[in-house]
Amino acid sequence: MIDKPLKKMxxxxxxxxxxxxxxxxxxxxxxxxxxxxxxTVLCPDGxxxxxxxxxxxxxxxxxxxxxxGDGDTDFVLAEQCDDGxxxxxxxxxxxxxxxxxxxxxTQPGEVCDDGNEESGDGCSRDCLSNETCGNEYVDRxxxxxxxxxxxxSGDGCSxxxxxxxxxxxxVDPGETCDKGGVDHLLCDGDCSVPExxxxxxxxxxxxxxxxxxDTPTCDSDCTEVExxxxxHNIKTESCDEGGDTRRCDxDCTEVExxxQxxxxxAEFCDEGGVDTQRCDFDCTEVKxxxxxHNAVAEFCDEGGDTxxxxxDCTEVExxxxxRNRETESCDEGGDTLACDxDCTEVExxxxxRNLEAESCDEGGVDTRTCDFDCTAVECGDExxxxxAEFCDEGGxDTRRCDSDCTxxxCGDSHRNEAADEECDDGNRNNNDNCLxxxxxxxxxxxxxxxxxxxxxxxxxPGLPNCPAGQRxxxxxxxxxx
Numbered sequence: 410m411i412d413k414p415l416k417k418m419x420x421x422x423x424x425x426x427x428x429x430x431x432x433x434x435x436x437x438x439x440x441x442x443x444x445x446x447x448x449t450v451l452c453p454d455g456x457x458x459x460x461x462x463x464x465x466x467x468x469x470x471x472x473x474x475x476x477x478g479d480g481d482t483d484f485v486l487a488e489q490c491d492d493g494x495x496x497x498x499x500x501x502x503x504x505x506x507x508x509x510x511x512x513x514x515t516q517p518g519e520v521c522d523d524g525n526e527e528s529g530d531g532c533s534r535d536c537l538s539n540e541t542c543g544n545e546y547v548d549r550x551x552x553x554x555x556x557x558x559x560x561x562s563g564d565g566c567s568x569x570x571x572x573x574x575x576x577x578x579x580v581d582p583g584e585t586c587d588k589g590g591v592d593h594l595l596c597d598g599d600c601s602v603p604e605x606x607x608x609x610x611x612x613x614x615x616x617x618x619x620x621x622x623d624t625p626t627c628d629s630d631c632t633e634v635e636x637x638x639x640x641h642n643i644k645t646e647s648c649d650e651g652g653d654t655r656r657c658d659x660d661c662t663e664v665e666x667x668x669q670x671x672x673x674x675a676e677f678c679d680e681g682g683v684d685t686q687r688c689d690f691d692c693t694e695v696k697x698x699x700x701x702h703n704a705v706a707e708f709c710d711e712g713g714d715t716x717x718x719x720x721d722c723t724e725v726e727x728x729x730x731x732r733n734r735e736t737e738s739c740d741e742g743g744d745t746l747a748c749d750x751d752c753t754e755v756e757x758x759x760x761x762r763n764l765e766a767e768s769c770d771e772g773g774v775d776t777r778t779c780d781f782d783c784t785a786v787e788c789g790d791e792x793x794x795x796x797a798e799f800c801d802e803g804g805x806d807t808r809r810c811d812s813d814c815t816x817x818x819c820g821d822s823h824r825n826e827a828a829d830e831e832c833d834d835g836n837r838n839n840n841d842n843c844l845x846x847x848x849x850x851x852x853x854x855x856x857x858x859x860x861x862x863x864x865x866x867x868x869x870p871g872l873p874n875c876p877a878g879q880r881x882x883x884x885x886x887x888x889x890x
Contacts, residue, residue: 467493510536575600757783788814819847852885
């Protein structure tokens with residue numbers, strides 16, 4: 410018997426179930442209609458004739474043998490219902506009993522009927538499910554969460570009829586892990602393997618943030634933005650190499666001379682792009698000779714000696730002790746043995762007297778005060794300065810030169826033995842101790858020596874140069890005859 414109301418079933422399924430019953434009943438009636446027409450009953454439709462003892466169903470073109478189907482419920486005959494037809498599956502069976510789930514009979518529209526209205530025993534309480542996954546009926550009594558009518562996973566409902574969602578501790582299709590929907594060292598709370606850049610923040614794996622890329626608050630390596638961490642955050646930093654490098658400042662800006670940040674790897678100094686005592690505007694050390702004129706620290710800088718600038722970056726100035734090779738032969742800060750105070754090399758004859766190297770310098774010629782070799786006029790230096798000396802033979806008497814560099818001349822008070830002078834009393838008088846020929850005045854030489862200590866009375870013995878009555882003896886003294 411079919412004891413499930415047909416109204417619970419789709420219309421196309423009801424028609425499919427009732428069609429065989431109607432055909433069978435029609436055949437039975439048609440065979441029964443071979444009877445005497447005088448005993449027949451014409452049904453209200455004007456077409457069906459029922460034999461004697463039969464009657465027409467109240468709401469079906471069919472002949473019925475008894476009360477069931479006449480549309481009146483006869484409780485005396487134990488009818489539970491009478492819907493005017495003998496069709497099963499419409500809530501009232503063909504024997505006029507209620508069609509109910511749990512009556513032990515699987516009625517049309519029922520999948521099963523195990524005689525009770527309890528689920529979890531292989532037949533659901535509404536008799537619409539045999540409680541198997543894949544029957545398109547969600548049997549919650551046996552733990553089903555879904556049932557799409559198949560045993561395929563990956564469509565939101567697993568092959569076990571459980572909802573496929575993160576947190577069910579089952580690795581469903583599309584998930585790489587599932588630790589109950591909470592963060593885990595091996596699994597994010599969104600059921601994906603922890604990975605920096607997935608935009609899911611899992612602090613258990615050390616992530617400080619995760620925005621999938623560099624942002625003003627988060628580095629793409631999932632750490633908070635911090636200059637000096639070695640990660641270049643393109644949103645907030647020009648660079649980040651963990652400190653000063655040739656291309657990046659420790660404050661995460663590009664190396665730029667003049668920014669007043671001294672990058673020790675790329676710059677000697679940085680004082681804002683201006684010259685100072687210790688720093689050039691181009692962030693290099695103040696260094697004389699680099700060709701940059703630092704007006705604060707240098708008088709000039711032309712990369713070396715020039716006509717206007719010394720190589721030590723000072724003004725060209727003779728006497729500063731720096732030799733400018735373009736303008737000076739030397740510069741020793743004054744006269745030295747090698748350099749004149751006018752920064753020319755020591756050169757006798759240049760008319761500059763170098764007090765350290767020359768006694769005089771009158772142009773390289775002999776003068777009354779200076780020899781041509783820039784030495785003072787000095788008798789005995791073997792240089793005959795014709796302007797100041799008659800001769801100079803090394804400060805000794807020679808036949809032509811006195812040791813005092815004068816001409817050999819009797820009567821000059823200089824006795825030159827080399828010139829055969831035996832005496833020289835500084836005159837040409839023959840009446841003193843030394844004759845004009847620079848020989849001693851002796852008795853008998855014809856000259857009377859009137860000077861002490863050898864005073865003579867007469868010049869030569871035997872000559873009449875004594876007073877009358879006297880004669881000149883051998884001592885050149887006059888004595889009586």
